[in-house]
Amino acid sequence: MPVNIPETSQPRVLIIGAGFAGLRLARKLYKHDFQIVLIDRNNYHQFQPLFYQVATSGLEPSSISFPLRKVFQKVKNVFIRVAEVKKINPQEKIIETSLGTAWYDYLVIASGATTNFFGVDSFEKNGIPMKSTSEALFLRNKLLENFETAVTLRDPDEIDRLLSIVVVGGGPTGVEVCGALAEMKKFVLPKDYPDLDFNLMTITLVEANEQLLHGMSREAGVKALEYLTSLGVKVKLNHKVKSYDGKEIELEDQENFQTRTLIWAAGVKGQMPDGISADNIVAGNRLKVDEFNRLEDFPEIFAIGDIAYTETKDYPKGHPQVAQVALQQAALLAKNLINIKNGNNLVPFQYRDKGSMATVGRNRAVVDLPGFKFSGFPAWLVWMFVHLMSIVGVKNRLVIFINWLWNYMTYDQSLRLIIRPKSKNT
Amino acid sequence: MPVNIPETSQPRVLIIGAGFAGLRLARKLYKHDFQIVLIDRNNYHQFQPLFYQVATSGLEPSSISFPLRKVFQKVKNVFIRVAEVKKINPQEKIIETSLGTAWYDYLVIASGATTNFFGVDSFEKNGIPMKSTSEALFLRNKLLENFETAVTLRDPDEIDRLLSIVVVGGGPTGVEVCGALAEMKKFVLPKDYPDLDFNLMTITLVEANEQLLHGMSREAGVKALEYLTSLGVKVKLNHKVKSYDGKEIELEDQENFQTRTLIWAAGVKGQMPDGISADNIVAGNRLKVDEFNRLEDFPEIFAIGDIAYTETKDYPKGHPQVAQVALQQAALLAKNLINIKNGNNLVPFQYRDKGSMATVGRNRAVVDLPGFKFSGFPAWLVWMFVHLMSIVGVKNRLVIFINWLWNYMTYDQSLRLIIRPKSKNT
Structure with a gap:
C-alpha cells in the first residue's frame, strides 16, 4: 500500500534521513520546483556533535533536537513522513517503509552512520552507544541510576564497578565524553552524593590507535592526552578491547577492567537500507558513488553524508565522515538536481576542509585549521562559537548558550534527572 | 535486608515522597538535629501545576523537575533514596522498600495523590492520566504521534478520531490542558501539517459537575467556560462518562464521541502505602490524621499533603488537595517535630487560604483571592508570576521565563519532539 503523499506534476525527490546531509538538501531544494519527501525515523533533526553533553546532564535533548x-x-511541497525505511527497489524506483511504499524520481540516501561494534556480540549487548538523542538519554539515565544504586550498596567491589566508567574509542566523541565525565566527578558528584567516596570513581579511555583524535593532527592528539590526564582520566593508547560481559572488560594481552558502564565510541558504519547491490557497498558499509554522489548503474540514486564513499585523488579512502562533508555534498547535490532538471552539466564534488576541533572540558579544546593549529582557551571559545552557530533554531541557540554560561559559572550541570515517558500499551 | 543508611545518634525522620509536602519538610528540618531519609521513586521533585505545559510541548520536563x-x-544529614515504598509496619517502626527495609523514629507519609479512575477498567486501560512528568511526556509523544499517523492515512473516520481529543474533568488541569490544546490547534498545528485539515480537529471537555473549576468561585467557572468556548473547545457540563474502548467514549444517556485520545483529569486518590489499618483510611483513599497531622494510635506517624485528611470546623470534608495546604502542613510539621524533640507543646494546623487560580491560554486566566476575584490579562500575569516564583531553582525559573516569553511572542511551542530514551535491557 502506498504512503499517502499527494501526486503532483513536480519531480519527486525522496530523501532518506534528516541528518546534516538530508536536512540541508531539503532546505536548499524546496524553493525550486520539486516535490520533496523527507523520511526519517524521528520527527526531529539531531545535532550529533553535542550528544555527549546530553549524556552527561549538561544539555536537554530538546536543545539539540x-x-x-x-x-x-x-x-507546501515538502512532505515529512516519520517512518523506517525497509528496502529500496532501484529497478522499480520505489522504496518500502513502515508506512507503505513510495515511488521516486530521484532517491537520495542520506541515512548516515550508526555504531559499529565490529561484530562483537558482547559489546553490542552490553556496551552503550551514543549515536542518537535516545541513546544519549539512555546513557544519562544509566549513569545516574548507577550512582543511585552505588549509594545503597555495601559491597566495595560492586560499588567500584558502578563508579568506574570505561570509554572505548579516542575520537572526538570519546575524548569529549571523558572530559565531561571527569568534570562531573570533580565538581558535581561529590556534592550530590556526600555519602559516596568519589576517589573510587575511575574514568578510563581505551584507544586502539597510538594517538587520540586520530582524524586530527598529531599536536591535537598530544594536547588532548595532556588535558585528559590532567583531569584524572586514565588513557590507554594502543590497547584493543576483546569482550565485555557487563561486569568485566577483557583487553587483548593486557589487564582487565571491572565496570558496569562501557561507553562505546569506537567506530561507525553506514546505515544501509536493504536492496542495494553488494557490488556498490565498500568497507565500513558505505555506498560507493561517483564525484556527483551518484550510484553506478542508477543515475537517479544518490548518496550523501556519512554513508557516501567517493574515492578521489585527495581522499583515496573516501572523505572523512564528518558534518562538513555532509553539508557540502548536500549543497552541491541541490545544485546538481537543479542542473539535471534544466539539462545542464553536473558539477563534481570537491571537499573544502574547514578544519576540525574537539573540546576536553572547561577552557580546554583543540582546533586544527588548514595550516594553523591552536589549543586552550581560545580554541575552547572557537569550539563553542562554531557549535552554537551550527545549531538549528534561534531558541535552541539561546537555551544552549544560557546552559553553557550557567554551567560555566556554577560548575554544575543541573539536568541530573532520570526521566522516562511512562511506558504504556498505546 | 536493611537499606544502606548510616546509623547516627540523631532521631531519624523518614519522609515518603518528595512532592511539595515532603520536600518542604526536609528543607525546613535539615538544619536542625535530625537525620532525614527522603524516599521517592524519582530522583527529582516535580512541579505538578505545569505538567499540562509539558504535555502540550510548551515546556521541557527538565524545566519543571x-x-x-x-x-x-x-x-550531610539528608539521605536520599530512590525507591518504591512497599509496606509500612507501624508496630515495628520500619518500612519495606524496593531497596530493603528502613527503620524510623518519625515517619511522615507525604506520598501524595494519583489518578483516580473510579474503578472503571476501560478508563484506566485506555485513558491517559497526567499526574507525573513521565505521564505528561507520554501524552506529548502520543499527541504528536497521532498527528503523524493522521497525515499518512486516507480513512476520514480514523483521521477524525486521531484529531479529536476528549478531556474528562473540568478542574484546573482539564481546563488548562484544553486551553493549551486549543491554542496549538489555532497557532501551530496548521502550519506544521499543511496537508491536514485542522477544521476536523475537535477538543471536547466533559465535566460531571454543573460548573468548571468547581473548587473555585462560580464567577471563575463561568469565565473559564467563556474563555474555552471562545477558543473553540466544546464544553459538556453535567455529562458523565461511562466507558472508553480506545476508539469511542460512551456517555451516560448522551451522544458518544469518537476519539483516539482521552485525557483523564477527572479525579485523584491518595497513594496509600500498604500496612495502614483500614480504620484510618477515608473516602478518596486519604489518611485520617488529627490537627497535628498525626495518625491515631501511632503518634510517631504523620501524614501531610494530598494524602492527609483532617476534619475541621472550617473544612468538615478535609482540606482541598492543593499545593498550598501541602506546603503549610509541611512547614508546621517541621516546627512540631522540633517541638516534640524539645518537649514543647504541639501547634495545631490552621489553613490559610491564599486563593486559587487557573489559566486558559494567552492573556486569559481566573484568580480567586479571599474576598477579591478577577480575570483576564491581569489574572494571567499574576498566574505566571506566582508559578514562576514557586518553581525550584533559579535556572529553571530563567528557562521557563524564556520559554514563555518566546512562546508568547512567536505563538509557537517549539518542543514538538517525540523523544524516548532508547530502551535496552540494562
Missing part, C-alpha cells in the same frame, strides 16, 4: 515540521512550516 | 540531590548538595 529540532522538530522537522517546524523547519518546513507552511511549506 | 529538579534533582533532589541538588537541593541537598553537601548536606
